[in-house]
Amino acid sequence: MIPVLGAVVAALALSACGSQPPRPGAAALIGPDKITIAAVEARVAEFRTQAAQLPAGQYQEQAGLVGATVSGMVFDQVVAHALDDHGLAVTDSEVGRLRDEQTAAWGGEQGLEQMLLLKHAVPAKEIDSFYREQLGLQKLAAMNGQQLGTADGNKAVHQLLTEASNELKVTVNPRYGSWDPAQAVLDGPSEPWLPQSGAAA
Template sequence: MLGRSVKAAAAALVAAGALAGCSGGSPKAGTAAVVGDDRITVTALSQTVRDWREQFKDDPLANRMRAGSINPADGMGSESGESDLRDALTLLVNFRVAEKMARTQGVAVPEGQTDQAVDLLNEKGGAGSITLASGLPRDRTRELARFIATQRLVMQRLGADGNPQSLQTAAAGKRWNELFRSTADGMHIEVNPRYGTFDPVKGNVGPVLYRLSTPESGIGRT
């Protein structure tokens, strides 16, 4: 997967594995998401997105890459900034699921493999810019690189041969998605409803769904 273009490297992150899990109930106040025993706070998520916005606006390459890898209908920089929060939260949850998946598969991810992933991202246009294009600030670059290294090593274990066009790599990619879903299913995952809901098809934190009210119920979220 590391041989993909810079555009694909940024775009594939959200789609790399399908998130699943329990979306029922509401996390405790101040919690953006709970992933297993790990808690992502609203404060941490908000600061992450603030840092990203400040850095992203000053990085023309990241802007070009992101513009080429997202659906324009998603509305970059939407009025409320909710899409930015969802993008970042989806990745932060994906990182944690991938870590659990690697442990379950008995795959170690040495720091040297993360270093190699950072080097390759630098060769593909700049690790910092690619991190920004994915929706996270530069200080999350090693987390992004570790995710890529984890995917590469797990897929090798599943039979990928390094050729993105081969049947072996395609089969390993399909198996990766299946294992990612089953790993998430086995974890306790909750997302604060203010940020949206799980989309089991797209595998990300989807937009908050609103419904038209009746005179008795008032306008509210589903």
């Protein structure tokens, strides 16, 4: 059975903190670090380039790609901070083993890349980072004697990520939306700052 790791990410809440607006050029501020607008644009462009290579009709871009990209980039740093806070780490060998397992399960590298692109909006260059994040979430759950994907496991991880988010004072640029703590989603932007066309036809 292929482990379903990414699905729980959307169910884990991040509490937005901090009232200071992001600095110019910032898509989000996470503690002392900044996710730049240029980095978001590059990630979105990378996704669209890969999606455009899929067979016709396999993918049609939906609204929300840009916001989901910002959300994922913030989430990755919050997970990393939570792991560091508790002395946990994911090794390169652990990432490699999981990637090898998933590659075999999906019939090769191309199958893996297409699955992650379509199911989780993960471009090929970010696959290792995606698996590192998923393994990190598993370790946060295991730290509390729980399993990720269960009600108790998700609750335990949610609490740890909320604490990490509070410590980092996560702030998202309003052009990309705002954190909705109750729904654990990034509300949509008020303007289409990045073009929504250009993906696979």
